Amino acid sequence: MLNIIRTRLAQGFRTAKYPVPNPPLPGGFRGLPSVDFSRCETGCRACEKICPTGCFAPDNGRPALDLGKCIFCGSCERQCPKGAVGFSTDHRLAVRKREDLLLSRAGAYRKADALSAAMRRIFGRSLRLRQVSAGGCNACEADVNVLNTPVFDISRFGIQFVASPRHADGLLVTGPVTRNMELALRKTWEATPAPRIVIASGACAISGGLFAGRAETLSGAGAVLPVDLFIPGCPPHPWAILDGLLRLLGKIR
Numbered sequence: 258m259l260n261i262i263r264t265r266l267a268q269g270f271r272t273a274k275y276p277v278p279n280p281p282l283p284g285g286f287r288g289l290p291s292v293d294f295s296r297c298e299t300g301c302r303a304c305e306k307i308c309p310t311g312c313f314a315p316d317n318g319r320p321a322l323d324l325g326k327c328i329f330c331g332s333c334e335r336q337c338p339k340g341a342v343g344f345s346t347d348h349r350l351a352v353r354k355r356e357d358l359l360l361s362r363a364g365a366y367r368k369a370d371a372l373s374a375a376m377r378r379i380f381g382r383s384l385r386l387r388q389v390s391a392g393g394c395n396a397c398e399a400d401v402n403v404l405n406t407p408v409f410d411i412s413r414f415g416i417q418f419v420a421s422p423r424h425a426d427g428l429l430v431t432g433p434v435t436r437n438m439e440l441a442l443r444k445t446w447e448a449t450p451a452p453r454i455v456i457a458s459g460a461c462a463i464s465g466g467l468f469a470g471r472a473e474t475l476s477g478a479g480a481v482l483p484v485d486l487f488i489p490g491c492p493p494h495p496w497a498i499l500d501g502l503l504r505l506l507g508k509i510r
């Protein structure tokens with residue numbers, strides 16, 4: 258027992274401060290990418306050929322990168338002969354609309370804005386979420402789970418994960434939504450009292466990720482439910498998830 262107390266004292270206070278501009282992230286972390294499409298030569302398409310999830314596709318005739326499909330493998334950065342693709346360490350990736358995940362020449366990245374004032378009055382100080390793993394590989398689920406540890410301590414912001422959708426204010430969906438999970442996801446949504454929100458966390462839940470277009474999946478939560486927040490990543494880093502949730506609640510702008 259004394260050893261446990263000594264160890265605990267030696268560990269000190271473990272909860273990381275947040276929000277801060279630069280939370281502790283692992284070396285090699287890939288955050289918000291930038292693509293200088295002006296460097297692209299006509300007909301090059303090296304990034305398009307190498308990307309495992311088909312992120313590079315034109316948007317209204319303009320070259321674009323769909324961050325909702327990206328698994329942050331870094332292949333495009335390594336393979337681009339012109340050095341046009343780079344990844345920052347900016348973990349603030351969450352957006353409110355699916356189309357905001359399309360990076361093109363036009364405009365700055367539009368980070369998630371807050372829920373309406375009426376919704377913030379309901380959820381702003383207490384948000385309960387039911388996590389639904391709709392066919393995920395378990396990495397997204399693990400990085401959601403870690404938000405409950407002392408380092409991230411999500412409960413200090415009034416956010417908790419609950420066991421029953423009847424006790425929840427919304428769903429946090431991971432995985433591409435396999436056909437076997439479709440009914441369970443719909444039933445979980447129906448059991449959640451309105452008003453309710455849906456968060457798609459990870460490339461799979463946003464677009465199907467590596468499993469997009471497969472007969473066994475529905476290619477993302479948006480095929481089944483109205484999504485209020487999209488958090489890119491494969492899996493999204495816990496700070497990216499927390500940042501998105503706090504933006505949704507209007508606690509970060």
Ligand code: SF4
Binds near residue numbers: 327332
């Ligand atoms: S980092 Fe994203 S955009 Fe680049 S090749 Fe990998 S999946 Fe495609």
Ligand code: SF4
Binds near residue numbers: 467
């Ligand atoms: S987004 Fe990536 S980490 Fe998350 S479930 Fe899909 S494959 Fe796994």
